[in-house]
Every structure is written in structure tokens, then in C-alpha cells.
Amino acid sequence: MSGDEVKDHTEETLHGVAIEGLKGKKNSHNLLRRYDSLDMESGMVSGHQLNGRKVLNWSVVLQLAFQSIGVVYGDLGTSPLYVLPGTFQNGVKHVDDILGVVSLILYTITLIPLINYVFIVLRATDRGDGGTFALYSLICRYAKVGLIPNQQAEDSNVSNFNLVLPGKDDRRQRRAEAFKSKLENSQFAKVSLLLAALLGTSLVIGDGIITPCISGELLILRLVVSCSIIMYINDKIMWISAAILVCLFMFQRLGTAVVGYTFAPIMCVWYILIGAIGFYNIVKFDPTVIKAINPWYILDYFRRNKKEAWISLGGTVLSITGSEALFAAVGHFTVRSVQICTCTIVYPTIVLCYFGQAAILHHHPEYVKDAFYKSIPGPLYWPMFVVAVLASIIASQALISGAFSVIQQSLALGCFPRVKVVHTSAKYEGQVFIPEINYLLMLAxxxxxxxxxxxxxxxxxxxxxxxxxxxxxxxxxVLVMIIIWKSSLFFIISYVLIIGSVELVYLSAVMYKFDQGGYLPLAFSAILITIMYVWNNVYRRKYYYELKNKVSPQRLMEIAADTSLCRIPGLAMFYSELVHGVPPIFKQYVANVPALHSVIVFVSMKSLPISKVPSEERFIFRRVEPKELNIFRCVARYGYTDAHDMDGPLELVLVENLKEFIRGDYRSSQTIINGGESPEEGIESLAEYEDTIQVEKIEESMKGEIEIVEKAWQAGVVHLIGESEVVAAEGAGIGARVMIDYAYNFMKRNLRHYDKLYDHIPHKSLLKVGMTYEL
Incomplete structure (x- = not known):
């Protein structure tokens, strides 16, 4: 078989795959009624409900719950190793202080991880994805607070887009609308929301840096104490910790599923042991320690210790480390799996562990500096020590996975420099690995x-x-409660007073130790938020520039009708992020290449503030008049967890959808002939018109146009991507010049190039068109 025959056979095979992939799906022309105008909005999408995630059976949910033990809960589960020593840094001054602190830990764990995160915050996932950016995406979906003007009326009709809860009374509806209106009309509120999302994302990433450090160092320090080899490795503790961290990060590339199945059995053993040992210590040393359920001991503790009790909250708050991972990393699993795991295994065993430590400390307060290991019965010490060593290593995993998730979300919404996102599992959605971020986190x-x-x-x-x-x-x-859930005022106020008060008290306590290491996550966040804001700011400036300088429909028709431009066989696909109009880069191409392909499609790659877009609702086509030009516009819509080639090779899927659009467009013409009936309803009526000249012309025109598209695709596809250089315009301020000419361009030169995001496009058919944008 010759090379050309092999190519033709391969293309036919892929073409068949693309067609098969469309079978069984609701064709796009049935979802959208479109009009022959470049600037006219498309019609309405049918309101059928589709989940952004597949409906999982209980066996899969339980498998994910098992995986989550090894990925999400390592940090929260190992907190008993250091909470009581961190709280009683100056020793126990009164025996009842132990009951006060344990009572404080109990209610903190109950309020924040259990009630707040597991039962309230996890309700606000964006189709299963969590993190601050998921909340920001939800708010952007319901209120026009996004800073990029790429909203389209038809986007709100994507099945996964609109989740308005029915059955709310008019008073709540009016309150939500009034609050939404204030947000939409305030530029300060829009910028503040974006900065809050960026800050939350950067703090999760920073947490992913600090967590492995403290876990690794605690591991080595315990090894030193237990093995009595201080003289030999004391000066090498940091280097051994660094080596362990390198190994942990190298393990990430295997994917969440492998990491979860590898770590989950160890963490299961860990939770069983700490729960059993805690129960044993309660029974053996002091069953009356359950008195700590009474919150009066918390008040008594603060009354007795005053300022020192408030300062000690900086240690107590470590009992809820990893709570944010429940939300940030939930996209790797499911809400149900996280809820099952937390309520049945994690929460009960951790509470038993703390109460067991309190029971032994009630009789031996001097053990407080080594409370966890002193509470282990002698025969179990070394087995428990080995499991604790492994659990300490695993504790780092939760925030690393969470960092990958939030970066993936912010990347799709133009708020993070380009990095490669690798989907590590075809079976479980949301499990991703980002090589560049993994490497940078390791170095940090x-x-x-x-x-x-x-x-x-x-x-x-x-x-x-x-x-x-x-x-x-x-x-x-709280914004989600007001705008989206339309919760009762009583519920919102109660949430703010109870949960908000607890968080603010803890925030004030940790701020007290700002100069004692507390500045580190904020320093990391300042660096990360600067990078993210610079990238997003220039990203928005570029979009506004393209929007302002877009090619008008009249100018586009003049270019296409220019007799000096020859039409050559083939299909040209121009990529852009501009969803309104044709990008100015097209003029640059025509000025340098006096030839146009027989079929031209302007493809806008658009990210919606949702996690996934159903495949059958991904593409929106519009025609550039007149029809004889064979020029189309296409908006390809993706959620922030969607891959560009997830439905198959993009060019094949796009061509098949283009042909479906052409058929649907001509069916609309037939509907007019049928007296307003849809094609399905007018089949009998259509038979009556089969012998009319008008219907025959429509059928011939449709077949002819589809044939033109097929011939163009067979002749070859050229993918044209704009390679724009950005510079500060004349008269720009010093801040804009520094941000654009130096900061942004430095990141652009040293990070992933635009064409690398389209790895599925054959490089031999990829053409970059250069242009300078003066922003």
C-alpha cells in the first residue's frame, strides 16, 4: 500500500470514528436554531438536564471513597501527631486545661470539617469540582461579574450551566436579584471577587508547599528520637527530609488513582489503629474524659488562661489542617464518596484519638510534648511508629492533589500561565497531574x-x-447562599455568626504569630497572586484589543470577494479566543498570503465557568453571508475540566458538526415551506412538496454545500493560530509598561507556548501568523 493510500485509509478510518462518536447523540441542529448572520445570537438550547459528571453506581462511589482515604485525608488524619504539643508549648498548668483544649478541638473539628465542609461547602461544588475557583465560577455563572466580555445568550442554556433552584419565594428571589444587580454594577466588586479567587487559589498552592515540609520534618525528628541516633543524623535532618520530599513528588506522575490505591490501605490501617488506641486509653486511664463534650470546659479554659488561651489557638487550629483539601480535591473523587469516608471513618477515629490522648495526659501532664507516642501501648509502639512514618509522608498528598485541581480551573479561565494538564485516569473524571507545577512545588x-x-x-x-x-x-x-441557593436570611445570618465567628477568632490567633513564620504562606501568595493577576490582566487587555479591532462583516465580505485573492482547495481553521466577530489576525494573514481556502472556519476556543460542557452542545456555528463564500464561525465551548480533544480529533469532530449545522440550516428553510412546522412534524407535508422546484433546489444546494465541505476536508486542513506579540502602547503608564513589556513577556517566553496547547493538531498542518498588539 502506497503512502497516499495509507493516508487515505487512515483518514477514512478516523472519519468513521468521528461519525460513530456522533451517533446516539442529539444532533446540534436539534438543539440550536441558527440564523444566517455573523452577529445574530443563536437560538435557545433545549432545557434537558445533564450532569457534568456521569451517574456513578455505589460500587464506583465506594471505590472512590477508598481512594480518597489515601489522597484527601492524610493531612487531617495525622494532625493528632502535633496538635496538643503545639497547643501546650509551655506545658500544662492546670489539669482541667486538657479537658478545655480537647473540648475546643472536638467542637472545632465538628463545626469546620464536618458540618461546614462536608455538609454545607460540598453542596457548592461546580458539578463535582471544588475549590475557591469553583465557587467563583458559580458566582460568575449567575451574575455578570466576570471581567472578560465574552458572554453569549446561548451559553446560559447549556445543560450544565443553569442550576437555579426552583421553589423559592418571591422575597428571597428579590433579595438575590437586588444583590446580584449591585455586584454587576460595581467594578470594585468584580475586581475584589477575582482577587479573592486568586488569593484562595494561591493559598491552596502555598499550603501544598508547606504541608509536605512539616510532615517530612516531623517524620525525621521522630525517627531521631525513637532510634536514639541524634549524634549521627541530627545535622542531616533537613537533607533527609528534602530527599523524602523529592521521592514523594516523583510519585505524583503515576496519577491520583495509583497514588490513592497505594496510600489508601496504609491510611485505613492508620485510622483503625488511632481509633482503637484512643478507645483503649479512654477505657484504661480515664473514662470520665468524655466530660469534654460539655462546652463549659472551653469557657473555663479561657477564663483561667485568658491571653495565653487565645494564643494557644494557633496550635489548636492545626486540628483542622486538611479541611480545605476536602473541597479543593473533591474533583478527583465525588461528593458522596468524601461524605461517606468522613462520617464513617475519619471523624470518629480522630475524635477517639484526641480523647485517648487527653485520658492519658489527665494522669501524666508531663507527657504533653510527646502526647501521641506516649499514648501508644508498649507492644504496639514500633508497628504504630512505622505506620505513623508512612502516614506522615502521605499527609502531603491531599494539598498537592488540591493544588493540581485549582490550577486546572484557573488555567481554563485565563487566570494562570499556560501549563500542561495531564488527565491521569480515563475511568474517573477530574484526576489530573500538572508536571510543571509538580516540579515547582518540589523545588519550593x-x-x-x-x-x-x-x-x-x-x-x-x-x-x-x-x-x-x-x-x-x-x-x-455566603455569596453563593444569597445569589444562587437563595437561602433564608435566618440560615445566612446563623452561618455567619457561628462559622464566621469561629474562623475570625482563629484568624486573629494565627495573625499574632505573623512574624514567627506566619508570613510564609502570605509571601508565597503575594508572589503567586502577582503572577496570576499579571497574566489575567494582559489576557483581558488582549481580548479587549481584539474586540475593538475585529474585522467587520462588511470588510470580511470585501476580502472574500476580492478577485485578486485566489481560492485554493482545502479547509482553513483560524483559532482565536474572540467569540464576537473575526479576530484582526485574519487581516494580517490576507495581507501576506493572497489566497483563501475553499472553506474557512473561524474557531473560537471558549471556556465557560462550568466544569464540563456536554459534547452535543459543544459547538455553535454561524454563517458568514453570502453562502457562496463558504465562510463560517464556530464557537467551541469547554468547561475548565474538558480537554480540547476529549471527543476525538478536533478537526474531524468539527467537520462532522459543521455538516450537521448545514443540514439543520436547510431544514429550517424547509420548515418555512412547510408552513412553520419542524422537519420531523412535517414529513408528510414535505412529501407533498417533493415535486416542487423550490424544494429540489434546497436539497441540491444542501448536498452541494456538504460536498464542498467534504472535498475541502479531503484536500487538506490548515490550522492557523495567531502568534501575537504584546507591547505597551505609546502613552501607557509605567505600571502598564512594566506589567506588559517585562513581567508578562518574561512569563510568555519561559512558559508553554500557545500552540503547545493544541498537541492534537498535526504540526505539519499548523501555521502561525504573527502580529503585534499595542495594549
Whole structure:
């Protein structure tokens, strides 16, 4: 078989695959009624409901729950290793202080991870994806608070887009509309919401740096104490911790499923052991420790210790480290799996562990500096020590997975520099790995481990990051309650007074230790938010520039009708992020290449503020008049967890959908002939018109246009991507010049190029068109 025959056979095979992929789906022309105008909005999408995720059976949910133990809960589950020593840094001064602190830990764990996150915050996932950016996306979906003017009327009719809850009374509806109107009319509110989302994302990433550091160092320090080899490795603790961290990050590339199945059995053993040992200590040493359920001991503790009790909250808050991972990393699993795991395994065993430590400390307060290991019965010490070593390593996993999730979300919405996102599982949606971020997190962790040589400072930094993320999440959640859920005023006020008050008290306590390591996560966040804001700001400026300088329909028709331009066989696909009009880069192409392909499609790759777009609703086509030009516009819509080639090779899927659009367009013409009936309803009526000249012409025109598209595709596809250089315009201020000419262009040169995002496009058919944008 010759090379050309092989190519033709391959193309026919792929063509068949693309067609088969469309079978069984609701064709796009049945979903959208379109008109022959470049600027006219498309029609309405049918309101059928589709989930952004597949409906999972219980066996899959339980498998995900098992995986989540090894990925999400490592941090929360290992908190008993360091909470009581961190709280009683100056020792126990009164025996009832132990009951006060344990009671405080009990209600903190109950209010924040259990009630707040598991039962309230997880209701606000964006089709299963969590994190601050998921909350921001939800708010952007219901209120026009996004800073990029790419809204389209038909986007709100995507099945996964509109989730308005029915059955709310008029008073709540009016309150939601009034609040939404204020947000939409305030530029300050729009910028503040974006900065809050960026800050929350950067804090989760920063938490993903600090968590492995403190876990690794605690592991090595315990190894030193237990094995009595201080003289030999004391000066090498940091280097050993760094080596362990490198191994942990190298393991990430195997994917969440492999990591979860590898770590989950270890964490299951860990939770069983800490729960059993806690119960044993309660029974053996002091069953009356259950008195700590009475919150009066908390008040008594603060009354007795005053300022010192308030300062000690910086240690107590470490009992909820990893709570933010429940939300940030939920996209790797499901809400139901996380809820099952938390309620049946994690929460009960952690509570038993803390009460068991309190029971033994009630008789031996001097053990407080080593409370966890002193509570282990002698025969179990070394087995438990080995499991604790492994659990400490695994504890780092939760925030690393969470960091990957939130970066994927912010990347799709133009708020993060381009990086490669690898979907590590075809079976479970949302499980991703980002090589560049993994590498940078590893370097940052090693740097912090070698630079911060005390676990006390790392603990302060840890607490600061945790409380800030939790507080930001609650602030955004209140907006979701008002605008989207339309919750009762009583519920919103109760949430703010109870959950908000607890978080603010903890926030004030961790701020007290700002200069003792607490500044570290905020320093990381300042760097990350600067990078993200610069990228997003220039991204928006570029969009506004293209919108202002777009090619008008009249100018486009003049270019296409220019007799000096020859039409050559083939299909040309111009890529752009502009969804309104034709990007100015097209004029640059025509000025340098005096030839146009027989079929031209302007493809706009658009990210919607939702996690997934159903495949049958992905493409919107519009025609550029007159029809003889064979020029189309296409908006390809993706959620922030969608891959561009997830439905198959983009060019094949797009061509098949284009042909479906042409058929639907001509069927609309037939509907007019049928007296307004749809093609399906007018089949008998259509038979009556089969012998009319008008119907025959319509059928011939449709077949002819589809044939033109097929011939163009067979002749070859050229993918044209704009390679725009951005510079500050004359008269721009010093801030804009620094941001555009130096900061943005430095990141652009050193990060992933635009064409790398289209790895599925054959490089031999890829053409870049250069143009300079003066912003």
C-alpha cells in the first residue's frame, strides 16, 4: 500500500470514528436554531438536564471513597501527631486545661470539617469540582461579574450551566436579584471577587508547599528520637527530609488513582489503629474524659488562661489542617464518596484519638510534648511508629492533589500561565497531574525545608494558610447562599455568626504569630497572586484589543470577494479566543498570503465557568453571508475540566458538526415551506412538496454545500493560530509598561507556548501568523 493510500485509509478510518462518536447523540441542529448572520445570537438550547459528571453506581462511589482515604485525608488524619504539643508549648498548668483544649478541638473539628465542609461547602461544588475557583465560577455563572466580555445568550442554556433552584419565594428571589444587580454594577466588586479567587487559589498552592515540609520534618525528628541516633543524623535532618520530599513528588506522575490505591490501605490501617488506641486509653486511664463534650470546659479554659488561651489557638487550629483539601480535591473523587469516608471513618477515629490522648495526659501532664507516642501501648509502639512514618509522608498528598485541581480551573479561565494538564485516569473524571507545577512545588518544598529549620515556624505558617483559605471559602460561600441557593436570611445570618465567628477568632490567633513564620504562606501568595493577576490582566487587555479591532462583516465580505485573492482547495481553521466577530489576525494573514481556502472556519476556543460542557452542545456555528463564500464561525465551548480533544480529533469532530449545522440550516428553510412546522412534524407535508422546484433546489444546494465541505476536508486542513506579540502602547503608564513589556513577556517566553496547547493538531498542518498588539 502506497503512502497516499495509507493516508487515505487512515483518514477514512478516523472519519468513521468521528461519525460513530456522533451517533446516539442529539444532533446540534436539534438543539440550536441558527440564523444566517455573523452577529445574530443563536437560538435557545433545549432545557434537558445533564450532569457534568456521569451517574456513578455505589460500587464506583465506594471505590472512590477508598481512594480518597489515601489522597484527601492524610493531612487531617495525622494532625493528632502535633496538635496538643503545639497547643501546650509551655506545658500544662492546670489539669482541667486538657479537658478545655480537647473540648475546643472536638467542637472545632465538628463545626469546620464536618458540618461546614462536608455538609454545607460540598453542596457548592461546580458539578463535582471544588475549590475557591469553583465557587467563583458559580458566582460568575449567575451574575455578570466576570471581567472578560465574552458572554453569549446561548451559553446560559447549556445543560450544565443553569442550576437555579426552583421553589423559592418571591422575597428571597428579590433579595438575590437586588444583590446580584449591585455586584454587576460595581467594578470594585468584580475586581475584589477575582482577587479573592486568586488569593484562595494561591493559598491552596502555598499550603501544598508547606504541608509536605512539616510532615517530612516531623517524620525525621521522630525517627531521631525513637532510634536514639541524634549524634549521627541530627545535622542531616533537613537533607533527609528534602530527599523524602523529592521521592514523594516523583510519585505524583503515576496519577491520583495509583497514588490513592497505594496510600489508601496504609491510611485505613492508620485510622483503625488511632481509633482503637484512643478507645483503649479512654477505657484504661480515664473514662470520665468524655466530660469534654460539655462546652463549659472551653469557657473555663479561657477564663483561667485568658491571653495565653487565645494564643494557644494557633496550635489548636492545626486540628483542622486538611479541611480545605476536602473541597479543593473533591474533583478527583465525588461528593458522596468524601461524605461517606468522613462520617464513617475519619471523624470518629480522630475524635477517639484526641480523647485517648487527653485520658492519658489527665494522669501524666508531663507527657504533653510527646502526647501521641506516649499514648501508644508498649507492644504496639514500633508497628504504630512505622505506620505513623508512612502516614506522615502521605499527609502531603491531599494539598498537592488540591493544588493540581485549582490550577486546572484557573488555567481554563485565563487566570494562570499556560501549563500542561495531564488527565491521569480515563475511568474517573477530574484526576489530573500538572508536571510543571509538580516540579515547582518540589523545588519550593525543598527550599522551605532547608531554609526553615524549626517545625514551630512551619506550624505557624501552616495555621496561617489553613485559616485564610477556610475564611475565603466561607466568604464566597455566603455569596453563593444569597445569589444562587437563595437561602433564608435566618440560615445566612446563623452561618455567619457561628462559622464566621469561629474562623475570625482563629484568624486573629494565627495573625499574632505573623512574624514567627506566619508570613510564609502570605509571601508565597503575594508572589503567586502577582503572577496570576499579571497574566489575567494582559489576557483581558488582549481580548479587549481584539474586540475593538475585529474585522467587520462588511470588510470580511470585501476580502472574500476580492478577485485578486485566489481560492485554493482545502479547509482553513483560524483559532482565536474572540467569540464576537473575526479576530484582526485574519487581516494580517490576507495581507501576506493572497489566497483563501475553499472553506474557512473561524474557531473560537471558549471556556465557560462550568466544569464540563456536554459534547452535543459543544459547538455553535454561524454563517458568514453570502453562502457562496463558504465562510463560517464556530464557537467551541469547554468547561475548565474538558480537554480540547476529549471527543476525538478536533478537526474531524468539527467537520462532522459543521455538516450537521448545514443540514439543520436547510431544514429550517424547509420548515418555512412547510408552513412553520419542524422537519420531523412535517414529513408528510414535505412529501407533498417533493415535486416542487423550490424544494429540489434546497436539497441540491444542501448536498452541494456538504460536498464542498467534504472535498475541502479531503484536500487538506490548515490550522492557523495567531502568534501575537504584546507591547505597551505609546502613552501607557509605567505600571502598564512594566506589567506588559517585562513581567508578562518574561512569563510568555519561559512558559508553554500557545500552540503547545493544541498537541492534537498535526504540526505539519499548523501555521502561525504573527502580529503585534499595542495594549
Amino acid at each position: 518544598c525543598v527550599g522551605v525545608t532547608l531554609g526553615f529549620k524549626t517545625t514551630e515556624k512551619m506550624g505557624n505558617a501552616y495555621g496561617m494558610a489553613v485559616v485564610f483559605v477556610i475564611t475565603l471559602t466561607s466568604i464566597l460561600l
